[in-house]
Amino acid sequence: MDLQWRLLPLLMLLASIFILFFIQDSSKPSRKDCSLLPYNHFWIKSKRIVTPQGIISGAVEVNGGNIVSIVKEEDWKAKSKELVDYGEAVVMPGLIDVHAHLDDPGRAEWEGFPSGTKAAAAGGITTLIDMPLNSFPSTVSTETLKLKIEAAEKKIYVDVGFWGGLVPENAFNATALEALLLAGVLGLKSFMCPSGINDFPMTNTSHIKEGLAVLAKYRRPLLVHAEIQEKSELLSEGENGGDDPRSYATYLKTRPPSWEEAAIRELLTVTEDTRLGGPAEGAHLHVVHLSDASSSLQLIKEAKSRGDSLTVETCPHYLAFSAEEIQDGDTRFKCAPPIRDTSNKEKLWEALMEGHIDLLSSDHSPTVPDLKLLSDGNFLRAWGGISSLQFVLPVTWSYGQKYGVTLEQLTQLWSERPAKLAGQDSKGAIAIGNHADMVVWEPEAEFDLNANYPVFIKNPSISAYLGKRLSGKVLATFVRGNLVFKEGNHAPTPCGAPILAT
Ligand SMILES: NC(=O)N[C@H]1NC(=O)NC1=O
Numbered sequence: 001m002d003l004q005w006r007l008l009p010l011l012m013l014l015a016s017i018f019i020l021f022f023i024q025d026s027s028k029p030s031r032k033d034c035s036l037l038p039y040n041h042f043w044i045k046s047k048r049i050v051t052p053q054g055i056i057s058g059a060v061e062v063n064g065g066n067i068v069s070i071v072k073e074e075d076w077k078a079k080s081k082e083l084v085d086y087g088e089a090v091v092m093p094g095l096i097d098v099h100a101h102l103d104d105p106g107r108a109e110w111e112g113f114p115s116g117t118k119a120a121a122a123g124g125i126t127t128l129i130d131m132p133l134n135s136f137p138s139t140v141s142t143e144t145l146k147l148k149i150e151a152a153e154k155k156i157y158v159d160v161g162f163w164g165g166l167v168p169e170n171a172f173n174a175t176a177l178e179a180l181l182l183a184g185v186l187g188l189k190s191f192m193c194p195s196g197i198n199d200f201p202m203t204n205t206s207h208i209k210e211g212l213a214v215l216a217k218y219r220r221p222l223l224v225h226a227e228i229q230e231k232s233e234l235l236s237e238g239e240n241g242g243d244d245p246r247s248y249a250t251y252l253k254t255r256p257p258s259w260e261e262a263a264i265r266e267l268l269t270v271t272e273d274t275r276l277g278g279p280a281e282g283a284h285l286h287v288v289h290l291s292d293a294s295s296s297l298q299l300i301k302e303a304k305s306r307g308d309s310l311t312v313e314t315c316p317h318y319l320a321f322s323a324e325e326i327q328d329g330d331t332r333f334k335c336a337p338p339i340r341d342t343s344n345k346e347k348l349w350e351a352l353m354e355g356h357i358d359l360l361s362s363d364h365s366p367t368v369p370d371l372k373l374l375s376d377g378n379f380l381r382a383w384g385g386i387s388s389l390q391f392v393l394p395v396t397w398s399y400g401q402k403y404g405v406t407l408e409q410l411t412q413l414w415s416e417r418p419a420k421l422a423g424q425d426s427k428g429a430i431a432i433g434n435h436a437d438m439v440v441w442e443p444e445a446e447f448d449l450n451a452n453y454p455v456f457i458k459n460p461s462i463s464a465y466l467g468k469r470l471s472g473k474v475l476a477t478f479v480r481g482n483l484v485f486k487e488g489n490h491a492p493t494p495c496g497a498p499i500l501a502t
Pocket residue numbers: 101133134195196197225334335336337365384385386
């Protein structure tokens with residue numbers, strides 16, 4: 001046999017190794033594409049770095065996506081070329097939004113993984129936890145979680161985790177719930193009233209009890225939309241008893257604070273089991289988007305002081321707006337529970353500043369402009385949900401000035417406590433060993449949210465914040481050391497990672 005024929009197998013082997021190497025390499029985006037900064041090892045310098053030990057002037061050393069050291073100004077010696085000096089701009093841990101509806105797959109025209117995570121990056125949010133409903137199908141099983149992950153992979157600019165849905169169909173099926181938890185959802189979410197989405201039906205207290213028992217084993221939380229539909233003066237959707245459906249007051253009457261109160265009262269019969277030594281010790285219940293700052297909040301405070309494992313969030317729209325200023329027909333402001341009056345808003349701020357409300361989330365729940373019925377202005381028929389993802393930091397900062405909100409408080413509310421709720425030990429603080437997830441922003445810089453302002457939310461026209469003047473401009477966002485957003489531009493390739501619980 002000729003030598004060249006004998007060499008053929010060897011040549012083929014070499015060729016296939018080469019091809020394999022090439023395929024692998026091209027499927028993994030290079031740092032250059034993931035980041036607007038070409039370094040793997042670098043320093044971020046600033047006069048205002050918010051750490052758990054206070055605000056320092058100095059530098060954060062990043063290597064391989066993690067924070068490897070934090071150096072105070074007086075100890076700073078390195079004269080590295082790989083240094084980004086942000087001067088007086090604030091460096092904070094990236095925000096972790098534990099409540100966002102990204103609607104992908106199935107309703108990506110409402111919001112998708114690419115658009116939603118671009119908006120997040122532009123707003124300084126480095127981790128999003130996606131809600132199990134508004135996408136189609138809802139995330140209620142291992143199969144549907146798989147579809148979520150597939151829709152997210154290679155399309156996300158920030159890290160994204162997933163809540164699973166607790167619905168009547170799976171609530172009494174511990175095996176199915178365990179499978180969903182084992183497949184990586186960070187916890188479960190359920191509704192105590194109709195969710196507005198057909199394949200996400202509401203749960204009652206028995207479902208919630210069952211869900212909590214399974215969650216206790218995995219030490220993951222149950223998030224609950226706490227409103228129970230009572231027979232109110234008006235029934236929603238169409239049965240408006242002659243009141244003007246374009247009037248905000250009409251909508252407000254359809255969802256009184258007593259709906260929240262009734263739900264929370266009911267939930268507390270379950271959370272008492274979560275106390276130390278109780279039958280559901282290890283389980284945790286989190287009330288999402290609290291609007292009622294009166295009886296509902298009082299009940300939560302009391303339960304916490306009795307030792308229930310319970311936390312509560314509110315959202316920027318309840319802190320920024322009040323019922324009195326919502327114009328008739330302006331359905332951009334329709335959400336559930338509704339935005340209530342000014343004195344309620346002030347009480348929410350008080351509770352936030354005193355630590356009775358644990359954390360903040362966006363409840364970003366957009367849709368297409370058609371379903372917001374903007375031209376018709378019918379509050380009873382329009383989609384309920386606020387579109388706000390990109391603006392949560394400047395909104396809470398701007399509207400919080402009056403109440404004396406500090407950078408440290410924003411960090412606790414937007415990063416530290418959300419990280420804890422979502423079980424993300426390596427996120428939520430600028431600390432050695434953590435992921436280098438950071439936002440760099442100028443709290444004092446003001447801007448008009450007008451047509452010239454780059455908005456990355458899919459349907460900007462429905463955002464409740466358009467037209468507002470805000471303070472607090474995001475300059476840069478780092479996700480695991482990648483500079484994913486800088487002054488209006490995103491990194492070329494989405495290199496965010498799906499987060500799965502293990
Ligand atoms: N389905 C859905 O997103 N509902 C959300 N919208 C809203 O305003 N409150 C919610 O719970």
